[in-house]
Amino acid sequence: xxxxxxxxxxxxxxxxxxxxxxxxxxxxxxxxxxxxxxxxxxxxxxxxxxxxxxxxxxxxxxxxxxxxxxxxxxxxxxxxxxxxxxxxxxxxxxxxxxxxxxxxxxxxxxxxxxxxxxxxxxxxxxxxxxxxxxxxxxxxxxxxxxxxxxxxxxxxxxxxxxxxxxxxxxxxxxxxxxxxxxxxxxxxxxxxxxxxxxxxxxxxxxxxxxxxxxxxxxxxxxxxxxxxxxxxxxxxxxxxxxxxxxxxxxxxxxxxxxxxxxxxxxxxxxxxxxxxxxxxxxxxxxxxxxxxxxxxxxxxxxxxxxxxxxxxxxxxxxxxxxxxxxxxxxxxxxxxxxxxxxxxxxxxxxxxxxxxxxxxxxxxxxxxxxxxxxxxxxxxxxxxxxxxxxxxxxxxxxxxxxxxxxxxxxxxxxxxxxxxxxxxxxxxxxxxxxxxxxxxxxxxxxxxxxxxxxxxxxxxxxxxxxxxxxxxxxxxxxxxxxxxxxxxxxxxxxxxxxxxxxxxxxxxxx
Amino acid sequence: xxxxxxxxxxxxxxxxxxxxxxxxxxxxxxxxxxxxxxxxxxxxxxxxxxxxxxxxxxxxxxxxxxxxxxxxxxx
Numbered sequence: 001x002x003x004x005x006x007x008x009x010x011x012x013x014x015x016x017x018x019x020x021x022x023x024x025x026x027x028x029x030x031x032x033x034x035x036x037x038x039x040x041x042x043x044x045x046x047x048x049x050x051x052x053x054x055x056x057x058x059x060x061x062x063x064x065x066x067x068x069x070x071x072x073x074x075x076x077x078x079x080x081x082x083x084x085x086x087x088x089x090x091x092x093x094x095x096x097x098x099x100x101x102x103x104x105x106x107x108x109x110x111x112x113x114x115x116x117x118x119x120x121x122x123x124x125x126x127x128x129x130x131x132x133x134x135x136x137x138x139x140x141x142x143x144x145x146x147x148x149x150x151x152x153x154x155x156x157x158x159x160x161x162x163x164x165x166x167x168x169x170x171x172x173x174x175x176x177x178x179x180x181x182x183x184x185x186x187x188x189x190x191x192x193x194x195x196x197x198x199x200x201x202x203x204x205x206x207x208x209x210x211x212x213x214x215x216x217x218x219x220x221x222x223x224x225x226x227x228x229x230x231x232x233x234x235x236x237x238x239x240x241x242x243x244x245x246x247x248x249x250x251x252x253x254x255x256x257x258x259x260x261x262x263x264x265x266x267x268x269x270x271x272x273x274x275x276x277x278x279x280x281x282x283x284x285x286x287x288x289x290x291x292x293x294x295x296x297x298x299x300x301x302x303x304x305x306x307x308x309x310x311x312x313x314x315x316x317x318x319x320x321x322x323x324x325x326x327x328x329x330x331x332x333x334x335x336x337x338x339x340x341x342x343x344x345x346x347x348x349x350x351x352x353x354x355x356x357x358x359x360x361x362x363x364x365x366x367x368x369x370x371x372x373x374x375x376x377x378x379x380x381x382x383x384x385x386x387x388x389x390x391x392x393x394x395x396x397x398x399x400x401x402x403x404x405x406x407x408x409x410x411x412x413x414x415x416x417x418x419x420x421x422x423x424x425x426x427x428x429x430x431x432x433x434x435x436x437x438x439x440x441x442x443x444x445x446x447x448x449x450x451x452x453x454x455x456x457x458x459x460x461x462x463x464x465x466x467x468x469x470x471x472x473x474x475x476x477x478x479x480x481x482x483x484x485x486x487x488x489x490x491x492x493x494x495x496x497x498x499x500x501x502x503x504x505x506x507x508x509x510x
Numbered sequence: 511x512x513x514x515x516x517x518x519x520x521x522x523x524x525x526x527x528x529x530x531x532x533x534x535x536x537x538x539x540x541x542x543x544x545x546x547x548x549x550x551x552x553x554x555x556x557x558x559x560x561x562x563x564x565x566x567x568x569x570x571x572x573x574x575x576x577x578x579x580x581x582x583x584x585x
Contacts, residue, residue, distance in 0.1 A: 147562055282542070297541045302561045305545040314549050327521070331546050367542065374524075 001041045002504070003170055003256055004210060011038070015166075016263055020189060027187035031161055031264065038166035046128030049108065053101055054163045057138040058156055060097035061145040064090060065152035068145075094146045101135045113348040130169040132345065136295055138163050141177040143299050150178050158185060165266075167257035171250065171507035173271035173291040183266045190265035196481060197470050198262030203488040204459075205255030208248035209505075210496030212452035215445045216245040222439040224409050227419050231428035234435035235419045243405050244453060246506055247276070250289070253505045274460045279393035281400050282363050285342070292345070296338050305334045324371050332367045336360040350413040358404055448495050514576055517554055521546050527572045534566040544569055551575075557582040 001007060015034035019027050040047055071079055071086050108131060112122040141162070144150045153159040162181045190198070223230055223238035230238070251272045261268045269291050278284035286293055304310060310330045317329040343356015366373075382389055403420070410416040436446070459469060473484055518527045522543055525533070533539040539547075547569070548559050559582055568578045 149562075282540070286540070298561075301541060302545065302564050306548065306559065306561055306564075311549075311552070314553065318553065327550065328546060330549065331542060334545070335542065 001038055003253075003260075004206065012260055012263065019264055022187075024187035024189075028158065028161055028185050031165065031184060032157060035161060035164040035166040035169070039164055039169055042128050043126075045126060046131075049104060049128055049131055050134065050164060052104060053135055053138050054156075054160050056097050056100040057142050057163070058153075058159050060093055060142050061152035061159075062154070063093050064142065064146045067093070068148050090146050094142055097142050098139055101139050105131060105135050110348045130171070133168060133172040133174055134163055136292070137168070137174045137176075140174065140295055140299060144177060153177070153181065161185075165261075167260045168268065170257055171253045171505050172289070173254065173257075173269045174295050175269045175291065179269060180266075186265075188265045190263060193474060194262055194265050196474075196485075198259045199485055200470055200473070200481075201259030201262060202256050203259075203485055203492070205252040205257075205259060206492050206496070207452070207488045208252030208255065208456060210252075210492050212449055212456070213245045213248040213252060214496060215441075215449050215452075216241040216248070218445065219436060219439045219441045220245055220409070224411075227410065227415055227422075230422075230435060231431045232422040232424065232426045233428050233432040234439070236423045236427070237432060237436060239402065239405050239409075239419070239423075241449075242409050243402055244449065246405070248452075248456065249506050253507065274464055276398070276457070276460060277394060277464050278397050279390060280366065281359065281397055282366065284397055284401060285339070285359070285363075292342065296342060300341060301334055301338045304337060305331060310334060325368065328367055332364045335367060336364045339363055346408065349411075351407050351410055351416055354413055354416070355404060355407040358407060362400060511572065511576060513554075514579070515572055517550055518547060518572065518575070521550050531571050533571055534569050539569055547575070551579060555579050555583065 001011065011034070015030060018030040018033070022030055036047075039050055067086065067089055071082065074082065107123060108125045109127050112124065114120075115122045141150070145152045153162065158181070161184050162177060165180070165184060168175065219238055220242045223235060224242075227235060227238075254271045258268045258271075271290050273287040273290060275284045275287035278287050310333070313333070314327075314330040317326040320326070321329065337360075339360035340356040343352050343354075343359060346352050346355065377384065406420045406423075407413070407416045410419060437443075462469060473481055515527050518525070522539070525538055525543075527533075530536070530538060534544075544564060548564065551557065552559055557579060559578070563578060563582070568574055
């Protein structure tokens with residue numbers, strides 16, 4: 001179901017009515033029914049993938065829970081003696097679940113591109129919406145049970161709700177069981193403030209998605225479909241618009257789904273914290289898609305960094321390299337691997353492989369060069385807390401992100417490189433405005449996108465300073481509060497790209 | 511404790527480990543710093559730390575890190 005269509009608010013209202021009318025201990029039934037109905041719109045295959053993921057992780061978690069319970073019942077001596085055998089069984093069980101889930105994800109999302117590179121037969125499977133998100137969330141649950149952080153959910157229907165909760169099916173966030181499941185099952189009725197906050201957040205999300213991202217998409221789609229035909233200036237503008245589109249598409253989508261969940265009194269994990277203000281690329285990724293970063297940290301980066309192989313590498317590098325370089329080499333390698341995986345997670349072709357390498361190399365280099373950079377700052381007497389330095393760091397991060405965007409939208413890596421080459425060596429400044437207008441973007445579109453970006457930047461700058469916009473609004477009279485719902489609604493209806501091709505979310509295809 | 515502070519300073523020279531009380535919550539230590547600190551501690555104290563030990567509560571300040579090493583040493 002397209003959440004920018006009129007069907008979604010109707011669906012949401014019906015689900016909310018059912019939720020509120022049911023007795024408190026049965027309200028989660030309404031959420032489960034709504035979630036399955038929402039996902040069933042994606043077809044039988046989509047339901048089958050969801051079912052396999054839920055079944056594999058449900059059974060795996062129960063087996064792990066049984067292993068942990070058996071060990072907990074032992075006395076201290078027996079527990080110590082059985083530690084190795086217990087860990088081996090735990091790892092085998094969790095590994096089997098990972099193989100089923102990630103194997104299915106590979107078959108659905110990556111097999112065709114791998115097959116075409118190797119000259120094998122493609123499967124031609126349709127990638128259902130949200131598959132990467134619910135698989136990562138479910139596997140995270142299994143690993144948490146394996147580590148004894150949470151207890152496995154015995155009720156299959158309650159567990160299915162955790163896997164399939166409908167707002168998350170669009171583009172995450174990847175929540176943890178400990179945070180999400182108790183909220184889903186509590187059956188708490190939302191109060192008037194939560195309803196108003198939820199609607200306001202959704203309106204803000206629709207504004208970013210439909211008014212800004214939807215309009216920016218016009219020029220992006222046109223240029224990327226035939227990049228060879230445009231001068232560097234138009235290509236650079238299209239990449240800038242793609243950067244704007246992705247920022248507003250992703251953050252707007254997250255606001256919509258967080259607002260929708262908020263209507264049921266459910267607070268989804270924060271997934272986007274104003275990355276435009278990041279001072280480094282590593283910080284950018286800590287602010288962009290926060291829950292994916294947390295997942296990678298907990299289930300890839302930490303285990304990898306503390307693994308036997310990395311410990312051995314650490315001993316080797318300390319002995320042979322010594323100093324800071326010897327100390328940070330293993331961590332840098334683990335960081336590189338994580339960013340490489342994040343790159344591939346975003347897509348199944350060479351451009352995303354290059355994107356992963358690009359991020360991995362820059363972040364790893366910044367770790368390795370940190371001592372040198374620190375000495376340079378001291379020599380130049382740079383004050384790190386000064387506004388000018390922070391502005392410089394923000395501009396530097398934005399430039400690095402901007403260049404990275406050349407890699408992620410083009411269908412082939414060669415085209416990305418041609419676009420980058422043209423931007424640098426074949427710019428043609430004077431062809432910019434006529435080029436943009438010829439692409440179907442009018443002056444009105446340019447002004448709307450420009451003003452929209454200014455509004456987003458202003459709001460985010462206030463939030464960065466600690467201003468809580470919705471809380472401030474809540475302290476005003478009812479008229480002001482409702483105006484902040486109707487004004488965005490009017491702007492969306494007047495200027496939003498309604499019913500156009502720009503309704504699909506970029507991250508929804510991941 | 512002095513030895514610990516010295517080790518921590520060698521990994522993160524810009525951090526004031528003697529006075530800071532919430533190194534993780536205030537964003538001073540990132541996951542990268544934590545892993546580097548843990549690698550250093552495991553090498554210096556010859557202790558084994560697990561992924562389960564890498565929780566914010568264990569890295570709030572020098573005192574909680576010290577307690578973590580003592581617990582790991584007595585395992």
